[in-house]
Amino acid sequence: MKCPECDADLNIPEDAAVGEIVSCSDCGADYEISKKDGSTVEIKEAETVGEDWGE
Amino acid sequence: MKVGIVGASGYVGGEVVRLLLSHPEAEVSMVTSTKHVGEYLHRIHPSLKGFTELTFSELDYDKMSDNCDLVFTAVPHGTATEIVKAFYDRGMKIIDLSADYRLHNADDYTKWYGWEHPHPDYLSKSIFGVPELHRDKIKNAQLVSCPGCMAVTSTLALYPLIKNDLIDTDHIVVDSKIGSSGAGAGGTSGTQHAMRAGVIRPYKPAKHRHTGEIEQELSEIAGKKIKVSMSPHAVDVVRGILCTNHTFLKKEVDEKELWKIYRAEFGEEPFIRLIRDKNGLYKFPDPKFVVGSNFCDIGFDLDEDNNRLIALSASDNLMRGAAGSAVQNMNIMSGFDEKQGIMYSPLTPV
Numbered sequence: 001m002k003c004p005e006c007d008a009d010l011n012i013p014e015d016a017a018v019g020e021i022v023s024c025s026d027c028g029a030d031y032e033i034s035k036k037d038g039s040t041v042e043i044k045e046a047e048t049v050g051e052d053w054g055e
Numbered sequence: 056m057k058v059g060i061v062g063a064s065g066y067v068g069g070e071v072v073r074l075l076l077s078h079p080e081a082e083v084s085m086v087t088s089t090k091h092v093g094e095y096l097h098r099i100h101p102s103l104k105g106f107t108e109l110t111f112s113e114l115d116y117d118k119m120s121d122n123c124d125l126v127f128t129a130v131p132h133g134t135a136t137e138i139v140k141a142f143y144d145r146g147m148k149i150i151d152l153s154a155d156y157r158l159h160n161a162d163d164y165t166k167w168y169g170w171e172h173p174h175p176d177y178l179s180k181s182i183f184g185v186p187e188l189h190r191d192k193i194k195n196a197q198l199v200s201c202p203g204c205m206a207v208t209s210t211l212a213l214y215p216l217i218k219n220d221l222i223d224t225d226h227i228v229v230d231s232k233i234g235s236s237g238a239g240a241g242g243t244s245g246t247q248h249a250m251r252a253g254v255i256r257p258y259k260p261a262k263h264r265h266t267g268e269i270e271q272e273l274s275e276i277a278g279k280k281i282k283v284s285m286s287p288h289a290v291d292v293v294r295g296i297l298c299t300n301h302t303f304l305k306k307e308v309d310e311k312e313l314w315k316i317y318r319a320e321f322g323e324e325p326f327i328r329l330i331r332d333k334n335g336l337y338k339f340p341d342p343k344f345v346v347g348s349n350f351c352d353i354g355f356d357l358d359e360d361n362n363r364l365i366a367l368s369a370s371d372n373l374m375r376g377a378a379g380s381a382v383q384n385m386n387i388m389s390g391f392d393e394k395q396g397i398m399y400s401p402l403t404p405v
């Protein structure tokens with residue numbers, strides 16, 4: 001599966017369960033596994049707490 | 056392979072020696088200095104204590120040609136013109152770390168350095184030592200000229216954008232920050248600690264010499280003359296360069312497309328890392344995380360409101376910006392594994 005943000009190959013462990021968060025190693029985007037049916041996996045953008053860098 | 060380093064007492068020369076002393080294929084057989092003849096190397100470069108008992112010798116072309124298979128020249132700009140030619144004429148392989156053979160066009164020396172090049176016919180013999188751009192030519196080169204530290208750092212971030220015809224080539228602004236070791240071991244009143252500590256000093260807001268190299272390389276890729284606006288600043292670190300390269304898009308482009316372009320260009324490159332992370336400590340290139348290594352880290356951000364694409368690049372000025380590049384070029388010229396002796400992870404925290 002490709003990362004929807006940057007198109008890198010997304011590493012989803014075979015034993016990953018629904019609700020688990022996977023992170024793209026290239027761009028750092030987080031995704032939540034929303035559905036899993038055998039080898040078919042669906043993901044959605046994970047809720048993240050925005051960091052305040054004092055901007 | 057036996058190597059010699061001319062001008063080994065400076066910061067760049069010292070860094071070349073440091074890398075070569077641990078290089079599995081290289082043996083440092085001679086180091087020269089004008090000021091420190093007879094002195095142990097470690098008296099000038101204390102961190103090399105215990106790694107070598109070499110002493111500095113005078114520059115003797117015949118002796119060096121007899122004792123070395125390849126020579127690095129790390130002498131001040133303007134003084135390498137004769138030294139490089141002398142070795143070239145003796146059939147030696149040379150890696151020059153000065154600016155004296157970087158520019159292909161003799162007129163550019165008058166423009167950027169204010170002196171006339173004494174051997175313009177030798178400029179075409181020199182290959183600009185950026186493996187990502189000229190690897191095939193470097194393989195067979197007798198003379199390789201290593202790029203300026205800020206020039207290579209910004210060029211690497213910019214050239215893929217030009218190659219893919221993404222940006223307006225009339226408006227490229229390179230804003231760079233560089234640490235104190237970039238000024239060399241010489242020293243002026245401005246490099247005294249009391250005057251240097253804590254500065255964010257715009258030291259050449261216009262017409263910095265490295266501009267000529269960036270323009271040369273980007274123009275070659277564009278197939279037309281390109282002008283670059285560059286403003287370097289001296290900041291309060293010892294090593295490190297950050298280039299914030301401002302460019303303006305000719306057409307709409309999204310993040311995914313930019314990832315694709317940079318990956319296509321650098322995916323196989325051993326010393327380029329793409330940095331644009333939404334999480335963690337390291338979101339965009341920062342010299343903090345490359346110091347001590349040969350990496351050039353590259354990232355980007357999009358400012359759609361202004362049609363601006365900011366290409367960011369960070370390197371260690373003494374490594375990728377000088378000695379690391381030089382050893383990478385030596386590896387390529389000599390048929391060694393390109394990563395040998397320079398594939399170190401950065402030193403953090405420093």
Ligand SMILES: [Zn+2]
Pocket residue numbers: 003004005006007008024025026027028029
């Ligand atoms: Zn991604």
